Amino acid sequence: MKLQHSLGGLENLGPVNVETRVFIEPWEKRIFGIHTVMMAESTHLSDALPKYPVATLPTTFRNTWTWASLRTGAEGMQPFEYFKYRYYEKWLMGISQFFIDQGYVSADELAQKTAHYRAHPDAPLPEQPNPAIASQINDYLAKGDSGLNALIQAPRFEPGAEVCIADPAAVDHTRLPGYLRNKRGVIEFVYPGAYSYFVSTGPDGIGKPMPVYRVAFKAEDIWGKDKSEPNTTIYADLYEAYLDTSN
Structure with a gap:
């Protein structure tokens, strides 16, 4: 996007x-x-x-x-x-x-x-x-x-793991919302199997089937404390290519 x-x-x-x-x-x-x-x-x-x-x-x-x-x-x-x-x-x-x-x-x-x-x-x-x-x-x-496929290799992350969202180069199409780039979240759920997208996004990282995760973010970590309702959690389903452990 x-x-x-x-x-x-x-x-x-x-x-x-x-x-x-x-x-x-x-x-x-x-x-x-x-x-x-x-x-x-x-x-x-x-x-x-x-x-x-x-x-x-x-x-x-x-x-x-x-x-x-x-x-x-x-x-x-x-x-x-x-x-x-x-x-x-x-x-x-x-x-x-x-x-x-x-x-x-x-x-x-x-x-x-x-x-x-x-x-x-x-x-x-x-x-x-x-x-x-x-x-x-x-x-x-x-x-x-x-887009469900058989899982070829084990997911890199488990529920509870803290991850940092990647910031790949802009391409014609991406499945990564811009407001989540470089934000930190916690893996809440690992979906069974592996998923592909309808088309390859090239340098963006989506091509062959891969694990998909439900990631939880504190709203204040995304929008800032003064623009967020307290105790609000934002959830996003993200491909593994968009997740990292570094900041």
Whole structure:
């Protein structure tokens, strides 16, 4: 997560939006649905723990699309542009650019369709029922795709161990919240097995499956005593690559 995606603890950013609705506008549900369908058809599911018949699905979509794909697209936005748009608008831009980059649609075709539906908002959308894909989506929603793997080597840390969070070089995508870098915490739980991420983060350290830990932090050690409620604990699930014993 680059700066604009990891704002915890930064001051003078204005009031926090406490909106509790998942979808504010009806079109946001459709964007979420498109993303879900793409994940349910993603080629990486051939290697998921629940074995999916991705290779035989009657679809022209033949790419890998995961949460990492969506996040990488959003994180690639220019920071000032990022703050201009709503949550699902960022999703829409990332998904649209992916389809253009992969050749499923051209920028001109997308612009023409956009202009058409802006001029005719009640125009019917394409309707192509596909029972096989509908079944695949239902299976995916029920079973998901897990990054769990067999543990190859013993975890470096045990519950109760004090650790210092690493500060790796910034890369295109990271799973380490910026506000935890160089902070000290205590291992509370070691998750069984080993976990990989959907994509390698390169120099950031996430690649092959590794242990994952639940780490507890005192809020005052992160935000400072004058900005923290007393006796408050912050928990974070972190890959082993982000943990060290040095300070």
